[in-house]
Amino acid sequence: MFHLRKVSRDVARVAVKTRRLSSAPERSLVDLSVDKEGIAIVQMQRAPVNSLNIELMRTICDSVSDLEKDKCKGMILTSASPNIFSAGMDLMELHNPDMKRLEEFSKSMFDLVLKLFGSKIVTTAAIDGYSGAGACVVALALDYRSMTAGKARIGLNDTAVGIPPAKWVADLMTRTMGQRNTELALTSSFMFPAERALQVGLVDEVAKDKEDAVERCKKFIKLYDNILPAVRTHTKLSLRQDFIVEFEKNREQYLKDFMNTITNPAFQNGLDIYISSLKQKKVKAAA
Ligand SMILES: CC/C=C\C/C=C\C/C=C\CC/C=C/CC(=O)SCCNC(=O)CCNC(=O)[C@H](O)C(C)(C)COP(=O)(O)OP(=O)(O)OC[C@H]1O[C@@H](n2cnc3c(N)ncnc32)[C@H](O)[C@@H]1OP(=O)(O)O
Numbered sequence: 001m002f003h004l005r006k007v008s009r010d011v012a013r014v015a016v017k018t019r020r021l022s023s024a025p026e027r028s029l030v031d032l033s034v035d036k037e038g039i040a041i042v043q044m045q046r047a048p049v050n051s052l053n054i055e056l057m058r059t060i061c062d063s064v065s066d067l068e069k070d071k072c073k074g075m076i077l078t079s080a081s082p083n084i085f086s087a088g089m090d091l092m093e094l095h096n097p098d099m100k101r102l103e104e105f106s107k108s109m110f111d112l113v114l115k116l117f118g119s120k121i122v123t124t125a126a127i128d129g130y131s132g133a134g135a136c137v138v139a140l141a142l143d144y145r146s147m148t149a150g151k152a153r154i155g156l157n158d159t160a161v162g163i164p165p166a167k168w169v170a171d172l173m174t175r176t177m178g179q180r181n182t183e184l185a186l187t188s189s190f191m192f193p194a195e196r197a198l199q200v201g202l203v204d205e206v207a208k209d210k211e212d213a214v215e216r217c218k219k220f221i222k223l224y225d226n227i228l229p230a231v232r233t234h235t236k237l238s239l240r241q242d243f244i245v246e247f248e249k250n251r252e253q254y255l256k257d258f259m260n261t262i263t264n265p266a267f268q269n270g271l272d273i274y275i276s277s278l279k280q281k282k283v284k285a286a287a
């Protein structure tokens with residue numbers, strides 16, 4: 001498990017809300033703005049790489065709940081980090097974890113995926129940069145993804161780190177990319193550049209830069225201008241209900257599986273090496 005492998009805004013603001021967290025009162029993890037058309041930009045800003053810890057996942061989840069209450073038209077999830085959408089789950093949450101916190105972490109991850117997947121509003125992502133593993137799962141839970149051409153990569157690299165992907169993760173990907181493409185993507189842990197991601201349906205459009213990616217998300221959200229929101233939501237949720245029901249039914253088992261994977265000593269040993277390799281890469285780059 002966890003084998004070592006090289007890993008390698010202008011919006012006229014009508015309402016601007018910036019969430020602050022009790023655990024990080026001096027700095028907000030997400031910048032949330034809503035334009036005059038009711039389209040929200042939820043910009044992750046957990047430096048340096050928007051890794052998903054409990055607080056960031058809860059903040060995104062709460063932001064979506066607020067936007068639903070405010071009857072926003074839609075949201076665009078994006079990142080303040082240059083060249084990185086998100087580095088996936090926060091490895092520090094997984095490394096020698098406190099059991100109670102790990103359980104909370106897992107719950108926050110499940111809550112976030114279900115909140116995004118079952119959201120009443122139109123949910124999109126403007127992906128400008130690396131979007132691996134947990135970040136890819138978050139993107140898959142949304143209605144639409146635009147991704148910038150160039151260095152950005154997206155994919156689920158669980159098998160590359162010695163972990164078979166959870167069934168619900170494979171199911172989520174299959175819904176978007178189909179069985180064959182999911183099989184290839186998951187077994188190979190391929191990290192897709194935007195054009196390849198478009199070919200397999202992992203993203204919906206390729207953008208030339210972040211601004212273009214955001215504009216494409218807005219255009220997608222506005223496609224629904226002539227559809228009654230309640231009718232759109234009803235249709236979306238009826239098509240997604242099977243996944244949500246199945247997830248809720250198996251939630252306890254998914255939790256146990258996750259806890260078992262993370263607490264396995266072999267996983268922890270591999271993670272030690274993996275984290276060291278990430279740090280080492282930096283030392284080498286500085287030399
Ligand atoms: C593990 C899964 C287990 C079980 C699955 C069970 C159930 C299924 C549940 C969910 C399904 C989805 C699975 C998700 C698992 C994950 O998401 S694990 C995380 C996977 N992500 C990665 O492997 C990315 C690792 N990072 C990188 O490759 C690079 O850092 C990146 C390309 C993102 C950026 O490169 P660069 O700009 O050069 O920056 P640095 O590498 O120098 O990094 C800057 C600092 O950030 C730290 N960092 C990087 N990634 C993470 C991270 N994911 N978590 C925490 N910290 C991270 C890096 O160490 C540097 O720190 P430093 O400044 O040195 O202190």
